[in-house]
Amino acid sequence: MDRAETIIDHKNAVISIRGLKKSFEKNEVLRGIDLDLYPGENLVVLGRSGTGKSVLIKIISGLLKPDAGEVKVFGKELTHIREKEMQELRIRMGFSFQNSALYDSMTVRKNLEFPLVRNKKGLSRKEINSAVEDVLDAVGLLQAINQMPSELSGGQRKRIGIARTLILNPEVMLYDEPTAGLDPITSIEINSLINEVQQKYKTSSIIITHDLTCAKMTGNRITMLLDGKFEREGTFDEVFDTDDERVKPFYDYNFIK
Numbered sequence: 001m002d003r004a005e006t007i008i009d010h011k012n013a014v015i016s017i018r019g020l021k022k023s024f025e026k027n028e029v030l031r032g033i034d035l036d037l038y039p040g041e042n043l044v045v046l047g048r049s050g051t052g053k054s055v056l057i058k059i060i061s062g063l064l065k066p067d068a069g070e071v072k073v074f075g076k077e078l079t080h081i082r083e084k085e086m087q088e089l090r091i092r093m094g095f096s097f098q099n100s101a102l103y104d105s106m107t108v109r110k111n112l113e114f115p116l117v118r119n120k121k122g123l124s125r126k127e128i129n130s131a132v133e134d135v136l137d138a139v140g141l142l143q144a145i146n147q148m149p150s151e152l153s154g155g156q157r158k159r160i161g162i163a164r165t166l167i168l169n170p171e172v173m174l175y176d177e178p179t180a181g182l183d184p185i186t187s188i189e190i191n192s193l194i195n196e197v198q199q200k201y202k203t204s205s206i207i208i209t210h211d212l213t214c215a216k217m218t219g220n221r222i223t224m225l226l227d228g229k230f231e232r233e234g235t236f237d238e239v240f241d242t243d244d245e246r247v248k249p250f251y252d253y254n255f256i257k
């Protein structure tokens with residue numbers, strides 16, 4: 001599915017970051033990041049390996065503390081937030097991990113029930129079944145409900161991972177390398193699914209990738225992490241309309257120029 005054209009409401013960012021810095025000893029990874037995620041948009045964060053994309057996601061999800069700067073999620077500043085409040089915010093954010101993070105010893109149904117039962121108390125068996133079936137239908141894998149993760153392909157596991165995240169109805173989706181390790185056709189299917197999720201669930205998403213096809217297909221807006229800062233931002237064509245030697249090889253490699 002093509003990405004939705006989004007009319008961006010620039011007043012009410014769901015995630016807002018200013019002057020974010022993070023180092024590990026002498027390794028200055030994030031050197032002053034500003035970022036806004038607006039309601040309903042797919043924002044792609046592009047960057048080479050090791051540029052700090054995962055560190056950024058971990059800071060947004062409260063798993064790492066910034067050294068400096070402001071990080072607001074749903075209007076709440078994370079720096080001094082209590083763990084209980086952070087947990088409440090985390091439920092409103094869905095993480096789609098690179099490795100899909102499925103439990104290998106549980107069926108697909110049990111994998112999907114697990115986050116639901118843990119985070120939403122008092123649901124009836126009927127409500128649980130219907131939530132599981134709805135998300136599986138949304139990712140096109142209702143038929144896999146009784147299968148084990150080991151019986152699924154990489155692309156199917158990725159879909160189940162996304163379903164597992166969607167079951168809590170997140171307002172924000174954080175996709176970490178959604179097409180990593182997938183063949184080009186399966187990658188395109190996952191990109192389409194990301195666009196379907198955006199439209200069906202009205203999520204605002206950050207998509208972390210170095211796959212330019214993914215960026216082009218899913219991103220309403222793209223920003224590029226270069227030397228610890230976001231230096232290029234705009235549509236796909238705007239970001240790559242440059243002679244910057246840090247950016248050009250990226251494009252040339254992906255599109256074999």
Ligand SMILES: Nc1ncnc2c1ncn2[C@@H]1O[C@H](COP(=O)(O)OP(=O)(O)OP(=O)(O)O)[C@@H](O)[C@H]1O
Nearest residue numbers: 024027029047048049050051052053054055056210
């Ligand atoms: N907990 C940590 N302790 C020390 N260094 C870390 C830690 N987490 C990340 N780093 C360092 O921060 C830098 C950025 O790592 P990060 O995982 O964010 O990269 P990335 O852009 O997500 O790369 P990739 O695309 O390969 O996943 C790396 O140099 C990494 O070694």
